[in-house]
Amino acid sequence: MxxxxxxxxxxxxxxxxxxxxxxxxxxxxxxxxxxxxxxxxxxxxxxxxxxxxxxxxxxxxxxxxxxxxxxxxxxxxxQGFIADLTGYSDISNYLRNNLRPRLRTAVKSNIRRLELCFNITYHVYYGEISQEQYDSLMNNLYKFILRRFDELKEENERINEWERFYNLFLPLIRDKKASLFVIYDDGVPINISLNYHYDKVLFYAIPGFDIDYSKFGLGHIMLYKQIEWCIENNYKHFDMSMGDLDYKRQWCTNExxxxxxxxxxxxxxxxxxxxxxxxxxxxxxxxxxxxxxxxxxxSLIKLFNGTQEISEKEINTELRATKAYTTLLEIVDLENYAQYKIDFKNKKYSFLLRQLYDYLFTQQLPIDSITVYEIKPHEDYIIQTPQLCSRLYYQATEASRQ
Structure with a gap:
């Protein structure tokens, strides 16, 4: 035979x-x-x-x-999903023809709010990248994926192949066969997408984002920016690959x-x-x-082998058992609190960032307009802006009490 x-x-x-x-x-x-x-x-x-x-x-x-x-x-x-870009002159035309009005409005609003709240810049590494830039971005992308899937309590198969990807992509980027799309906040990466390129196809391979910015819908913003780049550079297809996920159905033109x-x-x-x-x-x-x-x-294989836990977990296990709340305060109420101004950008207070960024999103305020105070001895926090004050506090969830 x-x-x-x-x-x-x-x-x-x-x-x-x-x-x-x-x-x-x-x-x-x-x-x-x-x-x-x-x-x-x-x-x-x-x-x-x-x-x-x-x-x-x-x-x-x-x-x-x-x-x-x-x-x-x-x-x-x-089954896979693609954005067929032939016939589209710009991103607005693509959005108008393929995204539902509600999502289209939300994406544009989120971009506006992200750029209002933070010092946002966008960069595409496609052809030129230093070893130092590459190492730093790949390290950040790795941490983004670990933290995100740790939060979801799921495994990500890309992590198991990370060493191969790390060794593979640097020469591909320099040869314009791959790219790194990056969204920066004040020079710090908050969303990274690693992609393959061949001829007029961009293959959306490995995305990752900082979950502290989840409220802003960074995944949708990255798709917007990449499809915009592809249209401007005369690409025919933006390939989102296999995997039936909601965002792919929302953005694709074809299965x-x-x-x-x-x-x-x-x-x-x-x-x-x-x-x-x-x-x-x-x-x-x-x-x-x-x-x-x-x-x-x-499922049987996982049952017999056991589920492998992801290492280097980044989320504070105590905070998993709590939920954050904010309540408005009158300025006169501040006299009842012993306040200590803190540098919330210090790594010591990194656990506050997600709630602070959610607050910025809701109030539509630039990050430089807020001041944060710690309340002693309760370890609650006050967020002060020129217009209003809010108390941020954590409370144990029902699950943690059991």
């Missing part, structure tokens, strides 16, 4: 800049234009000629032309499928027999996935 090789189209393209050996040309299905062919694509080998290919993760928004004497059987394996192509030479009798077997197995796998058998399998 003939043997087969397995290649990954998606990540060979984005990480190695290669086409598979049996692929002559690739075309965008949106306008039938040709994708630039890489210079260092695979060459056909004897094993390629004598066997058949499983070519995994081929997005169906691309059409492949195979070398002579090859044919393919195609199977859908996962697509990642396909598995079983590529073979129909004139070869051993290959033809082998392909029939593989086609049956592939269809069986698709059927089992449609019945969610794979989810049961993965």
């Amino acid at each position: 003939a043997s087969y090789n397995s290649l990954d189209f998606y990540f060979d393209l984005f990480e190695r800049g290669k086409f598979p050996p049996v692929v002559d040309d690739v075309y965008y299905s949106c306008d039938n234009s040709e994708m630039i062919r890489p210079n260092n694509s695979h060459s056909l080998t004897n094993s390629d000629v004598n066997g058949w290919f499983y070519l995994n993760n081929v997005p169906d928004y691309l059409n492949l032309t195979l070398k002579p004497d090859y044919k393919s059987k195609t199977f859908q394996i996962a 697509y499928y990642l396909e598995r192509h079983l590529i073979f030479q129909p004139k070869s009798i051993p290959q033809a027999i082998g392909v029939l077997k593989e086609e049956y197995i592939a269809k069986l796998k698709v059927y089992l996935q449609s019945k969610n058998i794979h989810l049961v399998y993965h």
